Amino acid sequence: MTKETWLLTGGAGYIGAHIADxxxxxxxxxxxxxxxxQGLEHRIQYLRTKHNIDIPLIKADIRDYNELEGVIRTYKIDGIVHTAALKAVGESMEKPDEYFEVNLTATNELIDIAKRNSVKKFIFSSTAAVYGSPDTMDPCREDGPKAPISPYGDSKYQAEAKVTAFINTPGNHGTSLRFFNVVGTAAPELLDNSVENLVPIVLGKLNKGAAPEIFGTDYPTKDGTCIRDYVDVRDIARAHLAAADATQPLPPALNIGTGRGASVREVINLVLAAINKTDTQVIESPRRSGDPAFLCADINLAKSAMGFTAQYSLEASVKSLF
Ligand SMILES: NC(=O)c1ccc[n+]([C@@H]2O[C@H](COP(=O)([O-])OP(=O)(O)OC[C@H]3O[C@@H](n4cnc5c(N)ncnc54)[C@H](O)[C@@H]3O)[C@@H](O)[C@H]2O)c1
Incomplete structure (x- = not known):
């Protein structure tokens, strides 16, 4: 069998580089x-050295459609994992047009280019943000209500529609993977360099000598703080491989999480324990608008459709960062 060639957009990013690995x-x-x-060339350099192979890195914008099409033709691409995106929820409120251009318009164009060039496989990085701020303590199911509350979540949700149309074409294969809160790393060289998620935010504060902050301690949860589903980036990468290699048609969207919730307080305590600073003061601030009490994945569909379950515990993910 000849080797499949996959185009990884955003492959120099935190998740993309783990998928490449x-x-x-x-x-x-x-x-x-x-x-x-936002991506880092040194992540690719690390992977080249680790695997002792050449990995082409095309430094270009996904809105440069001529370049994109040229690359797909030159490398005879079999499948695309599309992770390139803008992902800062707060920033998306300030720059909605840019978010829709990069996350939605460019995804639509990429799929048209894929179709023109007989690319048959497409796996899209979607997000739990498509569920918005659910008012329930039940895990989110893929067929449950979708109500994104930010241009980021909305741009991803709308892009899923084009992915669905692509995979519904006979002979095509793929899905949209809705990641929950991604944590951990396979190596120090591949660490998350953004400060969008709780663990990097907490670490960033601690590195500056500042106290970690909890927004909202009066939620109807076991310790009053919000509960989220933290999934290891190595599991995210495994989920992509499972989707790429699935022999049966996949549902249009699959949650990728652990199905287990951890509270903000628990996560902060885990980080403080990992750095032996359990006596650090933690600031308790009022709730932020739009933060649901509970946002966790129902993971049954990913399990039944492609045999995927997350393997890493939150403890292991946090440990991997040190
Ligand atoms: N990290 C998470 O917790 C999380 C959760 C849910 C979904 N996601 C999704 O996963 C994907 C990857 O996220 P990540 O955490 O690795 O973020 P990241 O910022 O590390 O990776 C995104 C990559 O896309 C590249 N990129 C951005 N705009 C581009 C453009 N216009 N042209 C070409 N490249 C561009 C960036 O340089 C970066 O390398 C994103 O689509 C994100 O929305 C992430």
């Missing part, structure tokens, strides 16, 4: 396409 380990060729807006 997993795909190469599984015997696939990868081509990275990333503007390096």
């Amino acid at each position: 997993e795909f190469i380990r599984a015997g696939k060729s990868v081509v990275i396409y990333d503007s390096l807006y």
